Amino acid sequence: MASYDDDENFGSYGVVGSFPKDFGYGPDEQDTEDRSPSAESKPRILLMGLRRSGKSSIQKVVFHKMSPNETLFLESTNKIVKDDISNSSFVQFQIWDFPGQIDFFDPTFDSEMIFGGCGALIFVIDAQDDYMEALAKLHMTVSRAYKVNPNIKFEVFIHKVDGLSDDHKIETQRDIHQRANDDLADAGLEAIHLSFYLTSIYDHSIFEAFSKVVQKLIPQLPTLENLLNILISNSGIEKAFLFDVVSKIYIATDSSPVDMQSYTLTHMYPPAVLHSHTHMYPPVSLQNSGIEKAFLFDVVSKIYIATDSSPVDMQSYELCCDMIDVVIDVSCIYGLKDGEGSCYDKESSSIIKLNNATILYLREVNRCSRGQLQDRKSGHVPGRLTLLTVCHPCFLIRNITLSLHMEHHWYPWLPILYNGI
């Protein structure tokens, strides 16, 4: 059987669907030295679960723009498929897609190597199927992985919920949650924490869930969240996200509770950590701008990297994702492509006025102050990001610069020169 590993359509950025195959951020002229981590040193996300549970579909839809209907034709995976995701300096990880029939007792299964460098393990359960066998496999997988590496984040995707009624979804999640945790308790493994998500490739739930998984692996998250909090509190913006536009997953959110999921990011990033950074930022003058909500996206993957302190509401997020698709599609059709560069670049911006008086405003907030951005100590560089805001018609922003502080360096990061719509 074929595996898509060899298929030229499925390399990094071998995107299908509405994106052109060569869409990406393009080369970064500013980086003279290659400081990107090697594939093996990147955080690893493992996709596991029974056969046909939907693992490859998730990876294809989120990271390769495959349309959900096309996944019907995916062949079964018969070996581990590794995918290197390097969309920006914040979005750097590897996804390993496992065959459903993987056998942990096979002597060739090297659990030290596989679980040792793993950041997160996503276990996919088909909610439309009888899930008893999947629960047994989940228990075996997490207990084995935990023994090798207790730092792994265990994420359970209760998948294909598009076929379930709302009541059935809640009941399925409750039942799976209870059974999985009971099994762990019976085995004396209460220390293992499982996070549960209801997902489907046919709506935004899979992007939301993947965002949460990725956010746990991003060390700069508190700083990014704090920047957006400052933006929001000074501007009247209601909400901000940082997205990776290609995957549409958001990388970070602020310290307020996230309404979509059962856990909050404040568990991981207590307010004290965020406030300790506050004095580092110069005052900003976004007052009375009328912006309701702002996100910072990584346009290549559509992950939002950060958002302000208001809750993430799904409607704004979906509107922003749709806007990114529209702007990139229009840019690719009508935009000018200069040599190697992309037709979507730092000059790109867009304003969409909806008929309910809401305005969507998108612009690239790329790096600035060339030469100053590289953090010599950590090698981290602020990524190329896109600001997306949802605002009332009266919004007004003038000459704003936010700075990103990383490892003893200041980075003028988010200059906005905008005088109303």
Ligand SMILES: Nc1nc2c(ncn2[C@@H]2O[C@H](COP(=O)(O)OP(=O)(O)OP(=O)(O)O)[C@@H](O)[C@H]2O)c(=O)[nH]1
């Ligand atoms: N209804 C529905 N079907 C889905 C969803 N996700 C995947 N599928 C379907 O599930 C089937 C199996 O998907 P795969 O992605 O091949 O499953 P897999 O877990 O990678 O399978 P193996 O490679 O055999 O381990 C395909 O026909 C997909 O179209 C979903 O969210 N909803």
